[in-house]
Amino acid sequence: MSRVIKILGTGCPKCQSMTKVVQTVITENNIDASIEKVEDMMDIMKYNIMTTPSLVIDDAITIKGRVPSKDEILALLI
Amino acid sequence: MFNWLQNFADWLIYSIFNIAPGSHLGTALNFFVYDTLKILILLFVIVFFMGIVNAYFPVERLKNYLQxxxxxxxxxxxxxxxxxxxxxxxxxxxxxxxxxxxxxxPLGVTFSFLITSPLVNEVAIAMFIGMFGPKATLIYALSGILLGTLGGWLLGKLHLEPLLSDWVKQISNQNIQQNLYETEARTFYQRLPEIGRGAWSIVKDVLIYVIIGIAIGAAMHGFVPENFFSQYLGGGQWWTVPLAVLIAVPMYANAAAIVPIIDVFVAKGVPLGTAIAFMMATVGLSIPEATLLKKVMSLKLIAIFFGVITLAIIFSGFLFNLLL
Known part of the structure; x- marks a missing residue:
């Protein structure tokens, strides 16, 4: 089943490094997933979060306000 | 506390690089190595400590509590x-x-947070301890918190809610509770490595600014004549504080780069209060921040917010110069 990953953030450096880490994990492990960057503030606020970047996997918020490690993301995806 | 670091800097510069002690270059390099390492260590310790505090009291918890x-x-x-x-x-x-x-x-309480958050931050604190010592740091941190408290209270009294952007007005007062998600689930020890990693990544990000700031500071020490600033700025003329603040408001500089330069200003005769006011205006208010806030507030509200805080910083600059 394909996973839907969303990265919430207005494009700050931290959000970009989160996108990079997630991208790497997906490619390295051949995970079937799509990445969408949510950059519009009004859309971001619908998730009821207060710190960015945040990681949303299949509509559940998993990480917020920090850049996770590769292992952490892998654990969330498998 | 940092004697061993001085010994290390001495050893590195005088023994390994073989530069004569007391020479101009030797002294400058020694100062540079010592200061940079000291500040990086302080920065890591402070960021790590703040990471622990935040793991226990995330901002969501404060929000729910205030609500x-x-x-x-x-x-x-x-x-x-x-x-x-x-x-x-x-x-x-x-x-x-x-x-x-x-x-x-309430908007005023929100402003209190918004004012202090950039003003008193981990990088500024570490740099201040490293360059001016604990006493000046305490004065800086406490006055920053006081400024946020009074500034927020005052802005709250002005009833500025109509000046928020329309879409923000629509979503206000829904009294939504913040979920705490992951934060509750794991133990302290499970989170410790991640806090350490977070601290390290912050230190890594500001490393270049620390180096640039200290390098510029070290260079200025040598080139700016003694009492240069006191001739023009330090003579106690009342207008120097507002002038310093007004120059600093639109500017944005990382605290890591600005503190070593302020250190030179002070060494060359600028009163500490004027220097602190300058620093507060640089890190606390800036054009990039105004641009971000434009998404949620009208220009008029941003102008009022910046105006009130600018006046408060000028006032505290006068106060510091009287007290220090």
């Missing part, structure tokens, strides 16, 4: 202290602002 508890004015103080303890990231200031407003927290 559910009647505090009779103390909410401004709490909000301001929390702003100081939360690691500042400009990309989070807008979501934080909206989160507070959404929860029905």
């Amino acid at each position: 559910n508890t009647k505090l009779f004015g103390l909410e401004y103080v709490f909000s301001s202290i929390f702003g100081a303890l939360t690691p500042f990231c400009s990309c989070s200031s807008v979501p934080l602002f909206i989160g507070f407003v959404q929860g029905g927290i």
Whole structure:
């Protein structure tokens, strides 16, 4: 089943490094997933979060306000 | 406390690089190595400590607490202290602002947080301890928190809610509780490595600014004549404080780069109060921040916000110069 990953953030450096880490994990492990960057503030606020970047996997918020490690993301995806 | 570091710098410069002690280059390099390492260590320790505090009291918890508890004015103080303890990231200031407003927290209390968050941040504190010592740091941090408290209270009294952007007005007062998600689930020891990693990544990000700032500072030490500033700025003329603040408001500089330069200003005769006011205006208010806030407030509200804080910083500059 394909996973839907969303990265919430207005494009700050931290959000970009989160996108990079997630991208790497997906490619390295051949995970079937799509990445969408949510950059519009009004859309971001619908998730009821207060710190960015945040990681949303299949509509559940998993990480917020920090850049996770590769292992952490892998654990969330498998 | 940092004697061993001085020994290390001596050993590195005089023995390994073989530069003569007392030479101009030797002294400058020694100073540079010592200062840079000292500040990086301080920075890591402080960021790590703040990471622990934040793991226990995430900002969501503060928000829920402010929403559910009647505090009779103390909410401004709490909000301001929390702003100081939360690691500042400009990309989070807008979501934080909206989160507070959404929860029905008064605008003034939200402003208290917004004022102190960039003003008293982990980088500024570490640099201040390293360059000016604990006493000046305490004065800086406490006055920053006081400024946030009073500034927020004053802005709250002005009833500025109509000046928020329309979409923010629509979502306000929904009294939504913030979920705490992951934060509750794991133990302290499980989170410790991640806090350490977070601290390290902050240190890594500002490393280049620390080096640039200290290098510029070291160079200025040599080139700017003694009492240069005191001739023009330090003679106690009353207008020097507002001038320094007004120059600094539109400017944005990382605290890591600005403190070593301020250190030179002070060494060359600028009163400490004027220097602190300059620093506060640089890190606390800036054009990039105004641009971010434009998404949630009208220009008029941003102007009022900046105006009130600018006046407060000028006033505290006068006060420091009287007291210090």
